[in-house]
Amino acid sequence: xxxxxxxxxxxxAAMKKGFLDWLSAADPDVICIQETKAHKEQLExxxxxxxxxxxxxxxxxxxxxxxxxxxxxxxxxxxxxxxxGIESMDFEGRNLRLDFDHFSVMSLYLPSGTNDARLDFKLRxxxxxxxxxxxxxxxxxxxxxxxxxxxxxEAIDIHNPKQNKNTSGFLPVERKWIGDFINSGFIDTFRHLxxxxxxxxxxxxxxxxxxxxxxxxxxxxxxxxxxxxxxxxAFILPEAKHSDHCPIGVELKx
Numbered sequence: 001x002x003x004x005x006x007x008x009x010x011x012x013a014a015m016k017k018g019f020l021d022w023l024s025a026a027d028p029d030v031i032c033i034q035e036t037k038a039h040k041e042q043l044e045x046x047x048x049x050x051x052x053x054x055x056x057x058x059x060x061x062x063x064x065x066x067x068x069x070x071x072x073x074x075x076x077x078x079x080x081x082x083x084x085g086i087e088s089m090d091f092e093g094r095n096l097r098l099d100f101d102h103f104s105v106m107s108l109y110l111p112s113g114t115n116d117a118r119l120d121f122k123l124r125x126x127x128x129x130x131x132x133x134x135x136x137x138x139x140x141x142x143x144x145x146x147x148x149x150x151x152x153x154e155a156i157d158i159h160n161p162k163q164n165k166n167t168s169g170f171l172p173v174e175r176k177w178i179g180d181f182i183n184s185g186f187i188d189t190f191r192h193l194x195x196x197x198x199x200x201x202x203x204x205x206x207x208x209x210x211x212x213x214x215x216x217x218x219x220x221x222x223x224x225x226x227x228x229x230x231x232x233x234a235f236i237l238p239e240a241k242h243s244d245h246c247p248i249g250v251e252l253k254x
Contacts, residue, residue, distance in 0.1 A: 001252045003105055004028040004237075005146035005221055007202075007245035010037040011070070014242035015047075022240055024051050028249065029074050030098070032107030032146040036060065036068035048072055059083060061093035068093040069107040069147070075100065084132050089125055102254040103227060104140045108147035113168030122150070122168075126177050134184065143224040144252070145186070148202075148245065150218050151178045153188065156197050157217040169218060186222040189234035189250045199236055202245045210241075221250040230254060 004026060008014040011033065023031065031053075040058040048056050053072040059082045061067040077098035083090035097106040110126065113119030137143055151174045155161035164170045182188055190199070200215025209215065223231060233251040240247050 001030070001103075001254065002028045002249065003030045003032070003144060003146060003221065003252065004247050004249040005032040005034070005107070005148075005219060006240075006247040007034040007109070007148040007219060007243060009035050009243040009245065011043065012038055017242040019242045020047060020051065022242065026237070026240075026247070027052075030105055031072050031247075032096075032105065033070040033072070034068075034107060034109035034148045036070050037065050038068060039064070057082075057096060057098065059093045059096040062091045066092070067109060069096045069109050071096055071098050071105065071107050073098060084129070086128055086132065089128060094125075095129075099140065103142040103144055103230075103252065105144045105146060108145050108149070110148065110150045112150045113171070113174070119168055119171075123173065123177075126174075130177075130181060130184065133181075137185065137224060141224060141226045144221060144227065144250070146221045146248075146250075148219050149178060151175065152216050152218055153178045153182075153191075157200075159198075159200065159214040159216070169216065182222070185225045187225060187228055187231070189221045189223050189231055190217075190236065190248065192228075192231060193234045200238070201236055201248055205244055210244075219245060219248045221248060223250065223252075227252065 039060045055073040055076050057080050058070045077100055079099040081097040084095050094109045111122040113122040152158040152170045158170055200217050201219035203210035203215040230252045232253045235249050237247045
């Protein structure tokens, strides 16, 4: 089972940059998409179906052109869960889960903390999300949470850790949260299999950051501990350039 995750920074913009051709070539079984910035009635859904994804689900923000997540699947899921049921989270369209026979996959888009108000919102979101996942794992122990967490965990995950120690996305409180999240029973699948530095999933549009590989690793496929023996491969695909992020992925064997 090949699962990809991609913050596309606007699905319609990404499609104009060749996203559909790339998706056809990448050929995942499931792809989790974040920051769609669209409602499904604004999209030609048959284009995804023609590529072999008849099962596609969209959870958009109430605000037009903002946030939003989606999951495209070749297989019909047993169940689709839109949001978390937590009202303070769901109006921004940040969580969408598909349940299959052997595991469940969630597309997650954690908020960024671009200013004090949004940082407060992000921290509340993180705390509520941890509680939600703790409970969710009781009924769905095989859980894969893929998406843009908007946090670098360790110094190895960011090109300039000293300079960014006071920047949202690498604040001590955020780093502690993602460490605690992993310690609550999750595996950072990429770091589980890849220990090398200079592997990033997001680059600023400024200062030629991507060409110089001055990036941040803020996108993750987090697998719950019971899936550890099923993890075959985990990877980042920096050559895909439809967004300021690049896709990441994991292959699970059942």
